[in-house]
Amino acid sequence: MDQHGAGRDITTTSGVGRRSFLTGLGGLAAFAAVGLTGSQPLRTAGGLSSAAVRSAAAGTVPAADQDPLDLLKRMISFDTENFGNGGKTRPFAEMLKGVWDSAGVSSEIIPTPQPDNVHLIARIKGTTSAAPVLMLGHSDVVPVERDKWDVDPFAGVVKQGQIWGRGALDMKGMDSATVSSLLRHVNEGGRFERDIIVLTDCDEEAGNYGSGWLAEQHWDKLDAGMVLTEGGWFLAQRDKQTPMLITVTRQDKVYFNLDLTANGLATHSSKPNPDAAIVKLSRGVDELASWLAPVHLTRVTRRYFRALADATSDTHFARAIHMMLGAHSQHSLERAARLVVTRSSYPWLHSALLRTTAAFVIEDAGYKENVIPSTAHVRVNCRGIPGGQKPRYFLAQVRAMMRGRDIEVALATPEGVTEADYLDQLDATWATAPADLDTPLYSALAHAAAQTYPDAVFAPALFEAGTSLGPWRAHNIPGYGVYPYVIDNDQLIAMHGNNERIYVDALRQGTEFMYRMFDRFRV
Numbered sequence: 001m002d003q004h005g006a007g008r009d010i011t012t013t014s015g016v017g018r019r020s021f022l023t024g025l026g027g028l029a030a031f032a033a034v035g036l037t038g039s040q041p042l043r044t045a046g047g048l049s050s051a052a053v054r055s056a057a058a059g060t061v062p063a064a065d066q067d068p069l070d071l072l073k074r075m076i077s078f079d080t081e082n083f084g085n086g087g088k089t090r091p092f093a094e095m096l097k098g099v100w101d102s103a104g105v106s107s108e109i110i111p112t113p114q115p116d117n118v119h120l121i122a123r124i125k126g127t128t129s130a131a132p133v134l135m136l137g138h139s140d141v142v143p144v145e146r147d148k149w150d151v152d153p154f155a156g157v158v159k160q161g162q163i164w165g166r167g168a169l170d171m172k173g174m175d176s177a178t179v180s181s182l183l184r185h186v187n188e189g190g191r192f193e194r195d196i197i198v199l200t201d202c203d204e205e206a207g208n209y210g211s212g213w214l215a216e217q218h219w220d221k222l223d224a225g226m227v228l229t230e231g232g233w234f235l236a237q238r239d240k241q242t243p244m245l246i247t248v249t250r251q252d253k254v255y256f257n258l259d260l261t262a263n264g265l266a267t268h269s270s271k272p273n274p275d276a277a278i279v280k281l282s283r284g285v286d287e288l289a290s291w292l293a294p295v296h297l298t299r300v301t302r303r304y305f306r307a308l309a310d311a312t313s314d315t316h317f318a319r320a321i322h323m324m325l326g327a328h329s330q331h332s333l334e335r336a337a338r339l340v341v342t343r344s345s346y347p348w349l350h351s352a353l354l355r356t357t358a359a360f361v362i363e364d365a366g367y368k369e370n371v372i373p374s375t376a377h378v379r380v381n382c383r384g385i386p387g388g389q390k391p392r393y394f395l396a397q398v399r400a401m402m403r404g405r406d407i408e409v410a411l412a413t414p415e416g417v418t419e420a421d422y423l424d425q426l427d428a429t430w431a432t433a434p435a436d437l438d439t440p441l442y443s444a445l446a447h448a449a450a451q452t453y454p455d456a457v458f459a460p461a462l463f464e465a466g467t468s469l470g471p472w473r474a475h476n477i478p479g480y481g482v483y484p485y486v487i488d489n490d491q492l493i494a495m496h497g498n499n500e501r502i503y504v505d506a507l508r509q510g511t512e513f514m515y516r517m518f519d520r521f522r523v
């Protein structure tokens with residue numbers, strides 16, 4: 001599907017006067033080469049001389065552990081698939097603990113009640129007691145459909161300039177960029193002004209022993225002043241490689257599920273009837289799938305789309321965005337939003353940032369060939385915009401739509417929680433303020449973006465999905481997200497799908513970004 005490989009099409013990017021991550025490579029390779037020898041080519045601020053800050057591990061970190069590609073290949077090779085009840089994350093954590101050990105960084109495995117499923121916490125001690133920075137990166141991945149992949153999803157194959165494998169994007173790629181860039185600082189003998197905690201958590205994709213459980217057991221180990229995890233996309237111009245918009249997410253969409261159930265007459269399959277449950281449900285699914293929830297712009301998404309308009313080299317796209325931001329009625333807002341999505345190189349992402357989404361994820365009906373079943377059911381995963389349309393209003397809209405079709409719509413609630421109480425809980429999540437941008441971590445991210453992607457626009461954003469930031473948000477600790485690699489739309493779609501992959505050069509550039517971000521915390 002994706003034909004372009006590293007090194008091609010470079011000349012096509014020059015027309016817009018922006019630097020592609022491929023054209024920037026020569027410089028990056030030089031940075032990497034110098035970095036691995038232990039000098040500090042990127043240090044701009046003053047501070048202690050390097051001799052004064054040498055740690056025991058200075059100069060001794062294996063080069064392979066400072067190489068994000070090498071590390072990512074190893075990470076992908078551990079099958080940490082999570083089918084819903086936790087993954088087998090212990091071997092992965094033991095490998096990573098070995099990496100920390102050989103760099104002289106202390107770390108510990110935190111077991112969960114499942115023997116093969118663990119968390120790993122590393123801590124690089126800082127020179128002061130300022131509130132730590134916590135890096136949060138999950139080790140589990142969603143399952144694969146092996147026969148739908150073009151490569152072995154756990155082999156870490158590099159082809160067409162991309163590294164392929166489950167977790168390459170979500171989020172072992174981020175994990176490898178974090179660890180390898182930190183270890184480069186460690187190898188240089190760098191000291192940080194505050195502790196840097198790296199939490200490799202399990203059960204992010206599903207399961208009972210994720211970050212929430214860990215926080216209940218060991219909050220003392222997780223307490224921090226600010227947290228960075230997965231989230232913000234690094235988007236490219238239409239050429240799929242020139243960095244366009246570098247985003248840091250500051251809030252996640254509100255997650256909830258609806259259950260649609262159709263009832264019909266159970267009868268012998270020799271005499272089909274038009275009111276069969278499966279038929280009714282399918283009609284309802286078709287209607288809901290062709291409907292879009294109303295567009296709601298918030299302070300956070302307005303700022304994002306303004307930045308997108310500034311960033312794009314596509315003037316028609318920019319004009320459509322400005323039309324949307326200036327719309328004076330819901331009608332013109334909807335019309336402009338349709339145009340924005342049509343013109344976007346990332347249409348599904350941008351549609352999701354504009355409204356509540358509904359995705360059909362699990363369907364069940366029927367049990368025997370000669371019986372037309374009396375019920376059919378589908379689960380719909382929904383994501384609402386904080387400060388946009390409340391989940392309760394979305395639910396009411398879907399109910400009204402399905403009522404005429406004789407389809408029941410239920411909000412899926414945790415056991416023992418009523419719908420009314422759960423809607424109140426969702427309201428509270430919906431009303432949660434986005435993370436404060438006035439923090440050392442956010443300004444370090446902004447600084448690193450300006451240095452690493454000088455021709456792109458940097459902006460805060462809404463994450464269209466979810467993260468394991470819950471416990472820190474509950475403590476009012478600002479949490480942000482990035483996937484530090486420029487991706488194209490095909491790669492974006494492969495997240496949680498088949499043939500997940502990212503550009504190797506984008507990973508390397510993103511690791512430079514992370515290195516520069518951590519550099520802001522060096523003494």
Ligand SMILES: [Zn+2]
Pocket residue numbers: 138170171204230
């Ligand atoms: Zn993830």
